[in-house]
Amino acid sequence: MTGIIPFLLSFQKGFCYASWQNNGYLTPESVSSLSLLKGLNTEWVGLVVTWYQDSAHIPDIRPCPERTPSDIAVSYAINRIHSLGMKVTLKLHIDCQSGEWRGRIRPDSEGLWFRNYLVFLKHYAQLANRCSVEQLNIGTELEGTTFNYESEWRRMIDTVRRYYSGRILYGANWDRYQTQVNFWDALDFIGIDAFFPLTNQYEPTLQDLLNAWRNRWFSGIIEFQHRMNKPLIFSEIGYRSIDGANIRPWEWQTPGRLIPESRGIAPNPFFSPYRAGLIYKEIRLYDIGGSLEESSRRSLYHSGGT
Template identity: 30%
Template sequence: MLIGNIKYLITGLIFLFACNSADSQKRNNVAIDQNYHPLSSKIGGVNFTASATPIDSAWTGDLQNINANYVALIPYAYVRPNQPKVYFGNGRQYWGETEEGVTKNIKQAHAAGLMVMIKPQVWTQGGWIGDYDLNSEEDWKTWESDYESYIITFVKIAAKENVEIFCIGTEFKSVVKKHPSYWVKLIGDIRKIYKGKLTYCANWDDYKDVLFWKDLDFIGISGYFPLSDAVTPKTEDLVKAWEPIKHDLKLYSTQQNRQILFTEYGYRSMDQAAWRSWEMEYQDRPINNQAQANAYSAFFRSLWSEKWFAGGFAWKWYAYFRRIDPINNHDWTPQNKPAQQIMKQYYGK
């Protein structure tokens, strides 16, 4: 999807709004259940926004409150278009994207009874990482070495902290098609270090182009399938729109003998929420919480009871979300919106 670097920029803007200060921590007063035991057998998680500064564990109580059992931590890296260098760990990242921050957030999650997926992502200026390409084999060798260094850094943390799932990459549409053997080798190197479950996050329109699912434990997909261009689509209409998609997903899951995991899913709270939202990131769209809620409801009604469907991670969740105004934002987050209650209901089953 065309939301790679845009997600990152939006994250920064929302962060400024949410304000991860010590004062905001005190205002949250979140009760954390030290004996929390999630009920769902599905993976019911969120993609967690990395904090710019160190945070306490209050955010874990918010996830307990929606009956979540997983959180995905996302240490971003950066590439420039047509250049092979992968930038990370250079002191310019948010605290939550650093080795220290990721490790601390893992410990906080585990202490609260939550499981963890580490999901490294690479963003690129002025485009989508799925279109990322290089001009020479020499450049590809540089990129492959840099990317492996980035991934293995967090694989080692995952191994040390007993992280439950590790995602080896996100939405590398072009790179995966052109260099499948690289990913097979990378998976083998990871398995020498890390004993948890592995997945890869394919885009919704290219998961069938990935040739190494049988080397992984889950078929990971960014599940942003366009369903309806209606301003406020009806839940029943969206459920019908899911039917052919469900058929294809079930068939593919059977063929690959792997469950499907939506490493990302979600809808913006705006008009046409169940359409191609990533194409409207910079548009001043009318806020529509009902459209988002209907899309969430149809998603759960359509997929949550399917045995081939492992679950998913909502895009996206912010620390100190009580300061996120549900009336005046059309961000992807369900926090403080009707969609949050739908999540809570299904995550608690």
């Protein structure tokens, strides 16, 4: 097709994989879950590691002894993923112990926050390099600390590259990737956490979803990718298994009637040959199971996105 950047990188078929336990990635359940991911035609695993700050305004960032996976556990998971023939994106998260969304982080002392964040980045850049991690996602949805802090992010990216030789991306929220990140040129990928609302319907058809995707979002993403001249990854995407999941897909705690098939239907409109990859959000430990849902996930990566 004309007007589309001919990226040489193959499409990345992946799942985010998260644990909020110090030793979660060391457990037999984790080993089994990773094997199941391989059986779902997964090629990439977005391995999540989270550090914490007390609230959106507190600049201290640190691992939580109970909830942050240990370095031993992370290294073990990386080696296990590689042994199964899959590749790794080490996906770095900051969350607030107060429960505030990370996009609301606006620390009282920006200088101290960025110094602490750089400690966080350097630690995992070195770990990723030791473990031959293919990609490093250096931030997720931190929209309160990006646009007005371009120079800080560029300095941190330069520092990360001194410690890590793989490819680097940042995951911006679906409604902020064009306006809140001004350092895309310093990265190897554009990352979008792609929780795009599609329709106002609780039971849309596949054609409804396709029409909404094409009419509301597709052309803007392609135009932006063309302008940035970068491969683009949907660093997170996911629609919960409930009625109406496509309306406000980022609201992960909203109750609703269980519809297992919806996970297999909603992401399909996002497949196209124009992006570098799609990382389905998110498989937690012990979350893989159920014959119908597993079948939907397997078919998701069986033929799409190649």
